[in-house]
Amino acid sequence: MADAVAPEFARFIKEERRTSRLPASREQLAEGELAHPVFVENGRVSEFLRVAAKRAVGLFRPTKRTEVVWVHGDSELAVNLVELDVKLSGGLIYILIPVRCDQTGNATIEVVFAVGSPDEPAGLYASTYRRPNGPPLIVEAWGEALVAFAWQCVLGMISGIAGATGKDARGNVLVPVELTASDKGIQIVPMARHRFAGSSRLRTTTKTRGAR
Numbered sequence: 001m002a003d004a005v006a007p008e009f010a011r012f013i014k015e016e017r018r019t020s021r022l023p024a025s026r027e028q029l030a031e032g033e034l035a036h037p038v039f040v041e042n043g044r045v046s047e048f049l050r051v052a053a054k055r056a057v058g059l060f061r062p063t064k065r066t067e068v069v070w071v072h073g074d075s076e077l078a079v080n081l082v083e084l085d086v087k088l089s090g091g092l093i094y095i096l097i098p099v100r101c102d103q104t105g106n107a108t109i110e111v112v113f114a115v116g117s118p119d120e121p122a123g124l125y126a127s128t129y130r131r132p133n134g135p136p137l138i139v140e141a142w143g144e145a146l147v148a149f150a151w152q153c154v155l156g157m158i159s160g161i162a163g164a165t166g167k168d169a170r171g172n173v174l175v176p177v178e179l180t181a182s183d184k185g186i187q188i189v190p191m192a193r194h195r196f197a198g199s200s201r202l203r204t205t206t207k208t209r210g211a212r
Contacts (some may be wrong), residue, residue, distance in 0.1 A: 001029035005173060009164040010049045013038070035165050035174055041185040045157075046086045047096070047205070052156035053081045056149065071146065071185035077101050077142050086152070088181050091117035093126075095150040097139060098136050109134035112149035116180040118187070158188045168192035188210070 016022035016038070023036050040048065054060075057068045059081075070077045080098035087094035097109040110133040116122030128151070131143045139146075163173035174190035181187075 004057060005163045006051050006060075006160050008048065009160040012040075012048070012161065012165040022165075027166075028169040029166070029174070030169060031083065031192050031194045033168075033192045034160075034177065035180075037187045037194075038161055038165060038190065039185055040161065041150075041184065042088050045082065045088065045186055048157045049086050049153050050082055051161060052153045053084055053149075055160075056152045056156050057081065070142065072141070075101075075141055076140065079149070088185065089183050091115055093119065093154065093181050093186070095153065097146060097150060099134075099142075099146075101138065103137050104135045104162040107135050107138060109138065109146050111147050113151070113154065114180065118180050118182050121178055121191070124176060126139050126154075126179070129181055135185050159184075161189055163191035165190045 013022065015046075017024060022038060026035065029035060036082060040140045054063070054065075056121055059065060066099040067078050067080045078100045080100075081097045085096040087096065091114060093113045093115055095113070097111065098106065100106045111128060112133075113126045113128050115126045126203060130147070131139055132146050132150075133139075134146075158176045158179055162176040165174050167173055169192070172193055175193045176188050177191035178189035179186060
């Protein structure tokens with residue numbers, strides 16, 4: 001189920017092709033071959049990140065749930081999945097995560113990822129600070145988990161959109177190979193995965209040594 005393309009991503013790609021903003025898919029892409037880049041306008045990035053966030057916590061089917069609660073020992077943190085927000089600038093992606101706990105009440109955690117820009121693409125390279133921005137009490141207890149969650153959401157979003165663009169010659173969905181950000185939006189470059197990734201015709205064999 002986790003590998004299935006979310007219907008929201010599939011509808012987006014279908015609409016982009018219907019309006020000719022994205023060319024029709026090319027059949028039988030060879031491994032390592034690039035597909036046409038997909039541009040997502042700034043105003044829609046938050047929408048798609050929320051889709052990825054629900055899938056990141058295991059909510060693959062339509063649901064009315066708006067948050068999940070993380071538990072670690074005696075500590076609990078509620079993470080809002082439907083009000084996640086994204087801010088963009090040249091080579092930077094700001095993920096704003098609404099959270100709440102008894103000690104602080106409602107709060108927002110900011111995770112910043114440095115990625116490629118249109119003038120300086122960097123593949124799928126991304127870097128961030130070890131500690132996000134937010135209330136010290138939450139950051140101290142949940143900082144690493146929140147950074148990991150934010151990146152899982154970003155990666156899930158761009159992987160889902162790349163996967164919605166088509167499949168390679170072996171039937172595997174395409175994968176993202178480049179991500180750039182600007183104040184106008186993000187651009188994703190899909191690629192047919194190499195043989196060592198995903199399913200392939202390679203098979204493992206076991207050899208038994210003869211007795212000496």
